Amino acid sequence: MNEPGNARTRAVRIYQTLRTAHLERALELPPADILYRQTRYDFDAGLVAQVRPQQVGDLRCAWLVARRGYETVEINEPAAVDCVRRSAAVLAALLVGDLVRRRRTRVVTYAIGNIDPHALPKPASWWPRLGRRLDLVLARWVWQRVDRVVFGTQTARQVYGTVFGIAERRRLHWITIEALPAVCDCPADGGKAPGRLLFLGDLSQRKGFDSVLTAWSAVRRRVPEALLTVVGRGALLDDAYAAARADDRVRVIADPPRDVVHAELRRASVVVLPSRRQDAWREQVGLPIVEGLAHGCTVVTTDETGIADWLSRNGHGVVPAGSVAELLAPVLAEAATRPLDAGAVRASLPHRDSRLEADAWLFAREVVAARA
Incomplete structure (x- = not known):
């Protein structure tokens, strides 16, 4: 992997929560920086040295994205309202950075959210309820800035079509790639037995x-x-x-x-x-x-x-x-x-892991098969 922020690394993946699957996938993908806030219970620290992700807060994440001038930025999907303030801070910083550089940074996301954020249980007290309203407003604003999205499930595509709107987004390119793995390359051993x-x-x-x-x-x-x-x-x-x-x-x-x-x-x-x-x-x-x-x-x-x-x-x-x-x-x-x-x-599985296929489509220089 390149050093974080290396001029040859023109893409960044931003995660609220980093897990082992993200690190394993990063080893198979073209070089990209990874900025994250926290880790999951299944986090494999042994892969960190190979991938070199950076753990940063929301404001520093936004500042690094604006300063480094990436060509493509992957953010958490807008339906994940617990991550939307981080995404909004990054996009606000991109507005400033793009004005200075006189170009438009491509913003992409991978969407598997299958629950309407408006239908989430309402917080009990007024201050968290106000925060939830802000998050819902920010989620819609973040969605309007997304340029490319891969839906990992048909359910996610339906939720986004109903809640956020897809057809009216003229500048949006999207495709559905079912979230299926390729066959694992594990060495064969004694095989499986019923039960x-x-x-x-x-x-x-x-x-x-x-x-x-x-x-x-x-x-x-x-x-x-x-x-x-x-x-x-x-x-x-x-x-x-x-x-x-x-x-x-x-x-x-x-x-x-x-x-x-x-x-x-x-x-x-x-x-x-x-x-x-x-x-x-x-x-x-x-x-x-x-x-x-x-x-x-x-x-x-x-x-x-x-x-x-x-x-x-x-x-x-x-x-x-x-x-x-x-x-x-x-x-x-x-x-x-x-x-x-x-x-x-x-x-029954695809020849190539669907998440790798989705990443290739999101980060490709030109859109192939813009809608599917």
Whole structure:
């Protein structure tokens, strides 16, 4: 990677929250600076030396973008209202920088937001409510400045069309590229066996881990040879350990390194992630879903994910979020008994990771197929 701010680096990616997936992706993309505010629980500090991101506050982020004179700036999507003040500060700084340089910086974004920000729960007190109103105004202003957008799901495109408006944006170029991975280049090992279930990621209620534990006893009765592996960390980690102590068919691996995660994905036949809405949060895609597909796993999830329709069309298990208590156990047991053929799952995926494809389109000098 180039030194941050190097004159040869003409693009910057701005994140509110940086996670391991961003760092791994950066190693495969053309050089670009990365400016971020905070990290996620799954952040792999070992990749920092290779990618060289910079952790900065909102005002310094805006100042660096204006001073360095990037040609293309990627911002968080406007529907992510918790990030919109950072994006607005950057765009305000760009106004000044572009006036001085007498040019227009291209602003791009990748959008997978699938919930109307106006429908988010209202804050209880007046000051946060005023802040929310400001954020909604800023979100619309930020959207008007975006030049290119890739929608990662059909749901996101529908939300933006309804909430922000797409057709009336004359200068906007957009395309929809379904948020699907390419096949992982993991080395082949012993292969998959039916009955190996994997929950991967945040052990929380919003990710549905409590529902998995509740459904597990019914799955065990139907599929006695089933094995549940829990990989990750979170508020319900103690519950995971309790389940493992009570049942030797439950394994827990707390917050392992990435090579262990990939090894478990190679062994698993089913990845389960029954996410449900919680407060202002809704599953956009789900990284465990994406990683499961990349390793040829059958996915069992809810219709909250933005790729629920694609999963259903391709034979994976999609449970209505409102019926998880009744339907998760039978759907999970069916997947454990008769998972999809791993080769067929891999064959259903694009040859190139869709996020890399989206990035190439966003940062291309000329727009190809402006609307799709």
